[in-house]
Amino acid sequence: RNLVEAVDVVREYKLGQERVRALDGVSLTLPGGQFVSIVGPSGAGKSTLLHVMGALDTPTSGSIHVDGVDLGALDDNAASEFRRHRVGFIFQFFNLVPTMSAWENVALPRLLDSTSLRRAKPRAVELLERVGLGDRINHRPSELSGGQMQRVAIARSLIMDPAILLADEPTGNLDSTTGGSVLQLLADVAHGVGAHDEHTGRLVVMVTHDEHAAAVADTTITVRDGKIA
Numbered sequence: 001r002n003l004v005e006a007v008d009v010v011r012e013y014k015l016g017q018e019r020v021r022a023l024d025g026v027s028l029t030l031p032g033g034q035f036v037s038i039v040g041p042s043g044a045g046k047s048t049l050l051h052v053m054g055a056l057d058t059p060t061s062g063s064i065h066v067d068g069v070d071l072g073a074l075d076d077n078a079a080s081e082f083r084r085h086r087v088g089f090i091f092q093f094f095n096l097v098p099t100m101s102a103w104e105n106v107a108l109p110r111l112l113d114s115t116s117l118r119r120a121k122p123r124a125v126e127l128l129e130r131v132g133l134g135d136r137i138n139h140r141p142s143e144l145s146g147g148q149m150q151r152v153a154i155a156r157s158l159i160m161d162p163a164i165l166l167a168d169e170p171t172g173n174l175d176s177t178t179g180g181s182v183l184q185l186l187a188d189v190a191h192g193v194g195a196h197d198e199h200t201g202r203l204v205v206m207v208t209h210d211e212h213a214a215a216v217a218d219t220t221i222t223v224r225d226g227k228i229a
């Protein structure tokens with residue numbers, strides 16, 4: 001099943017009198033079960049493409065369907081709902097809540113869903129075990145290494161069981177060995193390795209400058225001047 005179907009997506013920004021075409025006619029189809037890496041020079045449009053896939057930004061023209069949803073047809077509330085339930089986000093600087101334990105951070109997205117944190121705990125713990133942190137569930141972010149913090153963030157991105165994970169420079173703040181193991185974890189998530197009850201065939205899309213990414217990703221997409229090269 002195709003999880004992303006983009007047809008001739010254009011995203012223009014107005015900067016005073018200037019128009020910047022961040023995306024200039026991007027068409028692409030991405031099936032589930034893949035780890036996809038997006039590379040290219042700075043300013044090429046990589047982040048814009050990731051944001052459009054995550055309903056954080058909308059195309060000026062063209063169409064994009066993600067997990068069967070026509071993102072162009074969503075109003076603000078529906079877009080927010082889409083972001084919460086259908087996609088997981090992973091960031092360069094982890095974005096963990098410093099005062100919360102690892103399991104509370106993982107369970108946090110469920111709070112917005114009117115589930116109490118405590119009811120979400122078993123699943124949060126299961127996900128932490130899956131990312132290799134079963135013995136760190138009560139640790140605060142400050143008591144974890146960078147790689148461990150990113151694993152917590154990956155577990156958090158899975159708590160709503162989304163079909164798609166969007167990662168923006170997930171290894172950008174990690175040394176190369178730690179980064180390599182985070183890349184391998186993201187590949188395992190895409191391939192359903194170590195999955196239990198959750199569905200397999202997830203799509204993981206990552207924007208990266210990591211030179212090791214190409215070796216781990218199933219597909220590498222190069223973006224240049226707003227176009228797929």
Ligand code: ADP
Pocket residue numbers: 013014015020021022040041042043044045046047048049
């Ligand atoms: P990359 O992630 O590849 O570095 P971006 O997607 O961030 O590239 O940016 C692509 C182009 O769009 C750049 O020229 C950038 O300056 C421009 N751009 C991105 N976001 C905005 C914005 N919110 N307002 C105006 N211009 C933007």
Ligand code: ADP
Pocket residue numbers: 056079080081083084089
């Ligand atoms: P709400 O609309 O209810 O305030 P959001 O839509 O802002 O909630 O947040 C939903 C999801 O989107 C969260 O997982 C959050 O991490 C992600 N998100 C929101 N804004 C951004 C952003 N600028 N960049 C990346 N992810 C974001």
